[in-house]
Amino acid sequence: MRRGVKLGIVATLTAGLVGTAGYGAYNIYDSLSGGGGFSAAAAPAETGPPTAAEVKKTAADFLAAWAKGDTTAAGALTNDASTASADLAAYRQDAHVARVRLTPGTAQGDVVPFKVVASLSYKGKTSTWTYSSKLTVFRGETTHRPLVDWQPAVMHPKLTEGQSLETGEATSPPVDVVDRNGKVLDADDYPSLASVLPQLRERYGAKLSGGKPGIETWVNGGDGPGQTLHVIAEGTPAKLPTTLDARAQKAAEQAVKNKSQSSVAAVKASTGEILAFANNPSSDNNNAFNAQVAPGSTFKVVTATALLEKGVTPGTPAPCPATANHDNGKMFHNVESSSDPSATFQRDFAISCNTGFIKLAGRLDESSVPSVAKRYYGFGQTWNVGVPAWDGRVPGGPGDEMTEEMIGQGQIQMSPLNMASIAATVQNGVFRQPRLVAADMIEGPLAKAGSGLPSGVRGNLKSMMRLTASSGTAAGAMRGVYGDVGAKTGSAEVGGQEQPNGWFVAYRGDVAAGGMVLEGGHGGDSAGPIVASVLKASS
Structure with missing residues (x-):
């Protein structure tokens, strides 16, 4: 008290x-x-x-x-x-x-x-x-x-x-939340942090050393000291370090301004440290961490992992017809009903051909994709990020659910942070659970994958993501992003929407990012420039 x-x-x-x-x-x-003063009556x-x-x-x-x-x-x-x-x-x-x-x-x-x-x-x-x-x-x-x-x-x-x-x-000193280089992070400069900064102070402020409490007037009653209403004397702030990078955060904030209903998250692939995240609008929901929507074809990174494990190679013939189904199930189509009868598996991946993947469904069973998602990418367990964050959902299932999940739809639910982590795992080779503060500050264990990606599978994934970034559906957005790069686009169709949700994942060097624009249309055009801007600022 x-x-x-x-x-x-x-x-x-x-x-x-x-x-x-x-x-x-x-x-x-x-x-x-x-x-007196009154009369008798x-x-x-x-x-x-x-x-x-x-x-x-x-x-x-x-x-x-x-x-x-x-x-x-x-x-x-x-x-x-x-x-x-x-x-x-x-x-x-x-x-x-x-x-x-x-x-x-x-x-x-x-x-x-x-x-x-x-x-x-x-x-x-x-x-x-x-x-x-x-x-x-x-x-x-x-x-x-x-x-x-x-x-x-x-x-x-x-x-x-x-x-x-x-x-x-006050019970404790004020807390300055700072980036990885000690720069104070303020919601006025970084509006997407407005809901997260109070959460960080509440969770970790009492664990900090240094600082001096101020003198305040607050609401008393109920469960204890409540909202501070007036500060008589400011205290000396304690410093709460985060993994964020102020330069990358500023780029993320600027990038999402160009698209409404957009979110982005970026992580350091080798450590899982979250470098930046932003939302437009900047709201309490923090969709960058907490969105629960289908990621569309960006999830083909995981599906491709399962197929590569089953012996499919980048050069395996995988024709891309205008429509296709599996085992007399739901009929699928490609964007604008495009087709390529002579396509290979890596070509299907680069041009985001849905039907090419559907025709390979016989190589998998209903548990293949969820198993790979858990074994290599850390899904199916709790992600203790440091603030509330969605853990991702890959439920699996028979029939149409299996084929829908192969192209990132069905009951799969992801956030931009989840998808950034998938790209980071391909680049690094080993899943590192995203986190916003030092691991020893987080209560509860960090999620771990069963193993790292097999070297051959990882090499093929990087080759296909590099092709997508250089000459596939991600090429436009990735123009000017140099170095060791890879990308994947996605467009997730949602019933009742005129336009699909646009998705984009990519990595550059040791930084990976995932972006989403609800009802944005093609992911390369909507979410792609957002992700590319963050990658350029994170070098």
């Missing part, structure tokens, strides 16, 4: 309140004090909503009493005198409010907005806190007097029933 030393505070009414219209000395009703009790004049006067008297520190008088003007008096006393004592100025605004019916300027003092540190609140005036059912409807929200709009304000030393 955060703690604050409860000091007795003498509150003074700011001079600006004295003499202002409606802010005269507090006049408690004669009927409360038992004094009492006036008829008022009924109905309070008048505008009553609303104005009741609010003014209540605010004046609160500002003076006369909590008894202020409480008496509410429908819960004892609770209101206690809450207002705690406001001064627990929140360390030395004095408060309360300025009413124009009433809107029975609601009166007001401005609060509170002077806070704690252990020699002082601060002025300005905010707005409001109160409601109604007529009491038994007293028939105009009263303030007491709620903790009168003191501050963030308060709910059972909550109060407290000022003291």
